Amino acid sequence: GLRARSAFKLQELQRQHGLLRRGAVVLDLGAAPGGWAQVAAAAVGPAGRVVAVDLLPIDPLPGVHVVTGDARDPLVLERVRALARHGAAGADVADNDVVDDNGDDDQPAFDVLLSDMAHSFTGHRSADVARVQALCEFALEAAAHPWVLRNGGNLVCKFLRGAGEHELRALCQQLFTKVVVDKPKASRKESSEAYLVCLGFKRH
């Protein structure tokens, strides 16, 4: 079974937008307890790979490589990078339109970046909105690292609706061909959370 109710949100986003293809290499930020990672691993299949990062430990999942730590910590990203390089070969076999980057450290390794990162909310609304949006901005910055998201790749990130969301969306629109805001049915109505679904990364 699925490890978290939140898994249904990614299933809906996947059905709606077809973000994850078989053989894809996926970076999942804020992945504990592992619901999205399970959905992603099933979608990419055995030729793909999922690297899951969280502050909290994640119990082992087939097809998922776990890195425990703060996604904003450069040392944590170094560990992600090592796993990404190791996993690139599998995806290249299944995907005929990606560059063969075996052995090249600086080629982007990920087809998809997912971020469901959020802290536990303080109840101070504007502060919560700003903090989750900052995590979303971090995910966008991470995507742009030379070794992270491939040209044409997809990104999904959670944000809270409120002040700053238009700037956040504009930033996504600069970086991706198509950007939509989606609120899956599995996301509680009372919650102001929504997802930026960004398709077709424009790597410069």
Ligand code: SAM
């Ligand atoms: N998508 C997950 C699933 O389906 O199981 C649920 C994710 S939960 C809503 C948000 C997660 O973000 C928490 O587990 C939290 O520890 C993590 N998180 C928040 N800030 C983080 C950071 N800076 N680095 C890594 N993980 C972070």
